Amino acid sequence: MTFPARDVLGAFRLTGSAVRLPGGEGRSIRVGDTVLKPTGPDREFAEWLGDVMASVPEDGFRVARPLRAVTGSWSYDGWTAARLVAGAEPDHAAAPRWLEIVAAGRAFHRALADVPRPGFLDRRGDWWAIGDRVAWQEEEPDLLPALRAPYGALTALLGPMPQDRPQLVHGDLTGNVLFAPGLAPAVIDFSPYWRPAAFGEAVVVGDAVLWHGAGPQLLREAAAAGGPGFARYVARALVFRLVTTSERLRALPVDGRRSTDTDPDAEKRRYERAARLLAELVRAPRKATR
Numbered sequence: 159m160t161f162p163a164r165d166v167l168g169a170f171r172l173t174g175s176a177v178r179l180p181g182g183e184g185r186s187i188r189v190g191d192t193v194l195k196p197t198g199p200d201r202e203f204a205e206w207l208g209d210v211m212a213s214v215p216e217d218g219f220r221v222a223r224p225l226r227a228v229t230g231s232w233s234y235d236g237w238t239a240a241r242l243v244a245g246a247e248p249d250h251a252a253a254p255r256w257l258e259i260v261a262a263g264r265a266f267h268r269a270l271a272d273v274p275r276p277g278f279l280d281r282r283g284d285w286w287a288i289g290d291r292v293a294w295q296e297e298e299p300d301l302l303p304a305l306r307a308p309y310g311a312l313t314a315l316l317g318p319m320p321q322d323r324p325q326l327v328h329g330d331l332t333g334n335v336l337f338a339p340g341l342a343p344a345v346i347d348f349s350p351y352w353r354p355a356a357f358g359e360a361v362v363v364g365d366a367v368l369w370h371g372a373g374p375q376l377l378r379e380a381a382a383a384g385g386p387g388f389a390r391y392v393a394r395a396l397v398f399r400l401v402t403t404s405e406r407l408r409a410l411p412v413d414g415r416r417s418t419d420t421d422p423d424a425e426k427r428r429y430e431r432a433a434r435l436l437a438e439l440v441r442a443p444r445k446a447t448r
Contacts, residue, residue, distance in 0.1 A: 191242045
């Protein structure tokens with residue numbers, strides 16, 4: 159990826175050296191106390207995001223406030239800019255902070271509760287959009303054979319369609335909540351979806367089980383904090399990730415499937431474990447009443 163041209167820095171009134179930041183697929187560039195990111199092909203999204211992130215009230219969380227270019231837009235020549243926020247992603251192997259991430263997401267979602275649904279969501283056709291629609295039974299899946307069995311196990315745990323009010327939610331909080339001593343958590347890289355708030359929070363729990371080795375204790379604690387029906391949201395979150403995983407693997411060349419995160423059989427075992435743990439949680443109350 160190329161660095162922003164000099165006129166881009168000038169458009170955002172930036173001076174100094176441009177340095178690539180780690181993470182975020184290597185797309186973020188730091189210049190002083192500002193972070194520049196490519197807008198991608200959807201400029202409408204970039205402008206909408208700037209409006210939302212400039213106005214969202216911080217209450218229990220922080221956000222990276224966007225900067226306007228000299229043109230008055232939130233983007234310039236394919237780039238956006240926002241203030242750098244202090245903080246780092248937790249080391250979940252050493253000191254997990256899953257419930258704090260969920261709580262930060264819940265505060266963020268409260269602040270977004272009255273933001274209208276953006277029209278660009280209807281035009282999305284990427285892996286994540288497909289996974290989201292399948293998780294909410296708006297589209298039939300086209301899965302790799304290895305993932306069909308865990309998909310069936312997870313869909314058996316969905317239960318009735320939730321009746322909670324849909325709103326804007328962050329669908330990828332897991333690696334996008336930063337912590338700094340003495341400060342509220344920072345929520346970054348907003349990935350918008352239009353679902354009940356609990357779904358965005360459940361994705362964090364599902365990710366913790368799938369990719370970070372979390373087990374029954376986190377599921378029980380998250381379900382207790384999330385209230386009745388939260389485990390069913392986790393099931394939808396896991397379906398969302400499973401379909402996205404299937405789409406990602408399908409796009410890889412066959413000879414590229416070498417590591418554990420590109421091996422369909424390894425992914426099958428990952429999702430089977432998650433489905434088994436979640437099934438134990440969902441069925442636990444029934445056992446207790448017998």
